[in-house]
Amino acid sequence: MNSYDIAVLAGDGIGPEVVEATLAVLRKVDARHSLGLGFTELRAGAFAYRDTGTDLSDEVFDRARKADAILLGAMGWPGIRHADGTELAPQITLRQRLDLFGGVRPIRAIPGVPLPLVDPRAAKIDFVILRESTEGLFFSKDKGVVTRDQAEETLRMTRGTSLRLARMAFDLAGQRARRLGRSGRVTLVDKANVFRAFAWLRQIFQEVAVDYPEVRHDAAYVDAMALDLIRRPWDFDLLPTENMFGDILSDLAAGLIGGMGFAPSADLGEGHAVFQPSHGTAPDIAGKGKANPTATILSAAMMLEWLAMRDAGDAMAEAAQEIRAAVDAAFSEGLRTADIGGTSGTAEATRAVLSALR
Ligand SMILES: NC(=O)c1ccc[n+]([C@@H]2O[C@H](COP(=O)([O-])OP(=O)(O)OC[C@H]3O[C@@H](n4cnc5c(N)ncnc54)[C@H](O)[C@@H]3O)[C@@H](O)[C@H]2O)c1
Numbered sequence: 367m368n369s370y371d372i373a374v375l376a377g378d379g380i381g382p383e384v385v386e387a388t389l390a391v392l393r394k395v396d397a398r399h400s401l402g403l404g405f406t407e408l409r410a411g412a413f414a415y416r417d418t419g420t421d422l423s424d425e426v427f428d429r430a431r432k433a434d435a436i437l438l439g440a441m442g443w444p445g446i447r448h449a450d451g452t453e454l455a456p457q458i459t460l461r462q463r464l465d466l467f468g469g470v471r472p473i474r475a476i477p478g479v480p481l482p483l484v485d486p487r488a489a490k491i492d493f494v495i496l497r498e499s500t501e502g503l504f505f506s507k508d509k510g511v512v513t514r515d516q517a518e519e520t521l522r523m524t525r526g527t528s529l530r531l532a533r534m535a536f537d538l539a540g541q542r543a544r545r546l547g548r549s550g551r552v553t554l555v556d557k558a559n560v561f562r563a564f565a566w567l568r569q570i571f572q573e574v575a576v577d578y579p580e581v582r583h584d585a586a587y588v589d590a591m592a593l594d595l596i597r598r599p600w601d602f603d604l605l606p607t608e609n610m611f612g613d614i615l616s617d618l619a620a621g622l623i624g625g626m627g628f629a630p631s632a633d634l635g636e637g638h639a640v641f642q643p644s645h646g647t648a649p650d651i652a653g654k655g656k657a658n659p660t661a662t663i664l665s666a667a668m669m670l671e672w673l674a675m676r677d678a679g680d681a682m683a684e685a686a687q688e689i690r691a692a693v694d695a696a697f698s699e700g701l702r703t704a705d706i707g708g709t710s711g712t713a714e715a716t717r718a719v720l721s722a723l724r
């Protein structure tokens with residue numbers, strides 16, 4: 367009997383390719399640990415819109431909302447657009463409608479993966495971007511006012527969501543400190559030198575920091591952080607930030623560890639969660655069997671860990687850890703995907719991870 371209902375939205379482009387790889391890994395750990403995972407595949411995305419007129423139907427949304435967790439590939443296609451010129455982005459609809467305010471985007475150097483930074487400390491890169499995912503500048507989506515002479519979008523933050531984001535940042539920093547055996551540090555990334563909204567956000571983080579005396583707390587301007595993520599990324603731990611800043615910095619940060627194919631994510635709310643790679647549908651390599659499935663496989667490990675924390679228990683957490691260890695082992699033992707200059711495509715990378723699963 368299946369105890370955990372996982373809604374699978376593979377999406378567009380390389381989405382279905384990396385999801386197929388990830389389901390093979392999940393099925394293997396499920397068989398070994400009797401996790402009781404059941405998968406329901408649902409259609410959404412840009413091509414669904416082209417074929418049916420909707421990118422996320424009410425039926426698909428309701429089915430996904432009822433699931434224990436949602437696993438998503440990637441969605442969007444540059445040639446399929448709304449009349450206003452914007453692309454289809456059902457991921458944003460899911461984040462907003464399911465109140466998934468916490469975009470957890472871990473950036474960890476995987477042993478064996480060649481890194482663009484030559485400094486040996488790059489092998490220690492291990493930090494998390496916590497992207498607020500329902501407000502900020504994205505609050506303005508579909509609300510911007512555009513005339514012939516002017517275009518205006520609005521950035522909004524609320525006290526409720528900002529407090530929840532701050533608590534999530536300090537809680538995650540505390541958990542990481544215990545796991546990694548070091549002290550935790552939360553660095554709010556903002557633009558408080560120019561915008562009142564960010565000065566106000568700093569105050570909210572300071573209020574919350576009082577409850578976490580064991581976690582160090584500071585703040586940095588986003589432009590300086592873009593520089594420091596290249597100069598000394600090994601110095602950072604937990605980086606909460608506004609939605610748009612987090613979107614941009616998470617791609618920059620993925621570049622530090624080998625590219626988008628290595629960057630997982632989890633969009634967390636209080637009752638729901640979507641797990642997906644940080645990358646998109648990669649139209650340049652879609653359909654060629656070249657996509658690196660690592661980011662999606664690691665997102666699935668985050669999903670098992672999240673289910674474990676909710677109530678699923680030790681076997682689920684162990685399976686998550688085994689998936690991470692298998693990814694590390696596969697690359698340590700020589701797996702080289704096409705995005706890092708190797709020859710292995712999606713199928714070969716999946717086989718390497720499956721055979722490294724202990
Ligand atoms: N979460 C999502 O679903 C998501 C995220 C970003 C972009 N998008 C959408 O995807 C489409 C393409 O966007 P883009 O090109 O700006 O970003 P992208 O992330 O799809 O691709 C950027 C670059 O990274 C490479 N890349 C991405 N994932 C990879 C993987 N798993 N393995 C190997 N290489 C990989 C691509 O080949 C490309 O060179 C757009 O329609 C965009 O809106 C969706």
Ligand SMILES: CC(C)[C@H](C(=O)O)[C@@H](O)C(=O)O
Pocket residue numbers: 441442455457458613644646
């Ligand atoms: C595709 C796009 C809507 C999405 C975003 O902007 O959030 C993506 O870039 C991401 O990082 O998840």
Ligand SMILES: [Mg+2]
Pocket residue numbers: 613614617644
């Ligand atoms: Mg992005």
